[in-house]
Amino acid sequence: MPTDLRRLGINATTVAWGTHLCHFYESTQDLLAAAVPYFQAGLETNEFCVWTLPDSVRAEAMDALARAVPDVDRYLAERQLEIIPIRDWYLAGGTFDGARVSSAWFQKLDEALARGYAGMRVSGHGDWVEERQWHDFSRYEAAINEAIRDRRMIALCSYSLGSLGAAAMLDVQRAEEEARYRTLFEASHDVILMMNTAGDIVDVNRRGEAVSGYSQHDLRRMNVYRDLMPAEDHPVVRRLLDELLKGETREFQVRWKTRTGDIVYLDGASVPHFSLTGEFMSVCTLRDVTERVRAEQRITAINEQLRALSARVAAAREEESARIARELHDQLGSLLTSVKWELEILEHQCATAAGGLRSNVRERLATAGNLIHSTIETVRRISSELRPAILDDLGLAPAIEWQAQQFEAATRIRCHVHVDALLPEGLKPDREQATTAFRILQEALTNARRHSWASRVDILLQQRDGAFVLTISDNGVGIGSKAVNHSLSLGLLGMQERAALVGGKVEITGAPGRGTTVTVHVPVTRPSPES
Structure with missing residues (x-):
């Protein structure tokens, strides 16, 4: 069923197919003021039009229509417009038969669609209804209101206020209210659905x-659990219904399987409703958020890919650092040591040379030896900074203690380390996790040296809830929340990303004048007996 809106012609209003309107009028002029522009809009938009009229107003109606639609004779000749006396239409054979009248409307609609019209626009009239017929006529109006929902049909029913009794007017008003709410119901850009507890x-x-691909006719014969929702989403709706019965409401998200087998995501809200028979119903409004969810999923996938790439880059960098450190230590370090030994031998041999030459040579040899010794120490320092051997040889805790000693010696900032004595031997971070914690420690100490003006740093390594927790606290000026969350705080962002790569997290807290605390959580699983 298409959801396009049709120009009503009255007050620049648009309505959906399946709309059923009621019109009360006092005079013929009131009747024509609504009906003429109503049919003018239908004729101009390729709709088949049927106007049922009392004989008493036919001539005046034709004059008014001809003034508004100069080609009215052509529309009549081509049978795009039919004007039918109300008694001929409603009381054929002298009696009113609601089923026959409904069938006649739908037969005309089928003929109109077969002839290429967009749909059918009709105007009924209630002046012929007598008091004894109101019950049957009200049932007919309710049936028409329900039946045209799924059809390319718009109906305008006119009633003269002078001919209606109080009871009849109430019936018509109820029908009008139903039609008005039905129009709002059908025009909504969200899915509105009513279902029972089953x-x-x-x-x-x-x-x-539009969302499901099924027609309204088919949907009204479906069960959301059986026909639309994946099984894993059933508990969401069952929980929702239980909460509604308790008077609780909340928002939710569900998925539907469409007619083509695709999955759509719907954000929803629901309110309780009780039918006239007391049966509990849930009225849900559902908004299609599939594009948003798909976009979020794509962003999440891209972030995961970037993190995986970052992890590979970080691992490659650590491996390269370790290789360079080994080369510096094993190759260049040993060569420099050999050169130093040769110089020491040469210095010993020069001890027997002539006095002046001996003194000059020994002085230069001592200078060269000092330079080589300094170079060896530099190689060792660079090698340790690239990849501390202690981290691979002895593990994370000794490496932390070594780094704290190095930091204190270089900055004169007191550094105290406490390692939880209860750390179990069988629960150790793997190489990647240990490297992550160690690098975050180095970054935190660098920040303390550069920014904190601290005189003391405390480092605590402990086990908590299946994770290693490393806490670095200083007594410096303290970091503010704005600095923690600043997008350009690349060092802090780097800590958080490093931790995320091994499934951990970093919390950074502080306050002006109260120091800064960096807490690293690294989840560690106990190795299996096989490993």
Whole structure:
């Protein structure tokens, strides 16, 4: 069923197919003021039009229509417009038969669609109804109101206030209110659905067609659990219904399987409703958020890919650092040591040379030896900074203690380390996790040296809830929340990303004048007996 809106012609209003309107009028002029522009809009938009009229106003109606639509004779000749006396239409054979009249409307609609018209626009009239016929006529109006929902048909029913009794007017007003709410119901850009506690769909608007691919007719015979929702989403709706019965409401998200087998995501809200028979119903509004969810999923996937790439880059960098450190230590370090030994031998041999030459040579040899010794120490320092051997040889805790000693010696900032004595031997971070914690420690100490003006740093390594927790606290000026969350705080962002790569997290807290605390959580699983 298409969801396009049609120009009503009255007050620049648009309505959906399946709309049923009621019009009360006092005079013929009131009747024509609504009906003429109503039919003018239908004729101009390729709709088949049927106007049932009392004989008493036919001539005046034709004059008014001819003034508004100069080609009215052509429309009549081509049978795009039919004007039928109300008694001939409603009381054929002298009696009113609601089923026959309904069937006649729908037969005309089928003929109109077969002839290429967009749909059918009709105007009924209630002046012929007598008091004894109101019950049957009200049932007919309710049936028409329900039946045209799924059809390319718009109906305008006119009633003269002078001919209606109080009871009849109430019936018509109720029908009008139903039609008005039905128009709002069908025009909504969200799916509006009513279902019972078993999940049977009692009613659904046209937006449900666009979202699911099923017609309204089919949807009203479906069960949301059986026909639309994946099984894993069933508990969401069952929980929702239980909460509604308790008077609680909340927002939720569910998925539907469409007619083509695709999955759509719907954000929803629901309110309780009780039918006239007391049966509990849930009225849900559902908004299609599939594009948003798909975009979020793509962003998440891209972030995961970037993190995986970052992890590979970090691992490659650590491996390269370790290789360079080994080369510096094993190759260049040993060569420099050999050169130093040769110089020491040469210095010993020069001890027997002539006095002046001996003194000069020994002085230069001592200078060269000092330079080589300094170079060896530099190589060792660079090698340790690239990849501390102690981290691989002895593990994370000794490496932390070594780094603290190095930091204190270089900065004169007192550094105290406490390692939890209860750390179990069998629960150790792997190489990647240990490297992550160690690098975050180095970054935190660098920040303390550069920014904190601290005189003391405390480092605590402990086990908590299956994770190693490393805490670095200083007594410096303290970091503010704005600095923690600043997008350009690359060092802090780097800590958080490093931790995320091994499934951990970093918390950075502080306050002006109260120091800064960096807490690193690294989850560690106990190795299996096989490993």
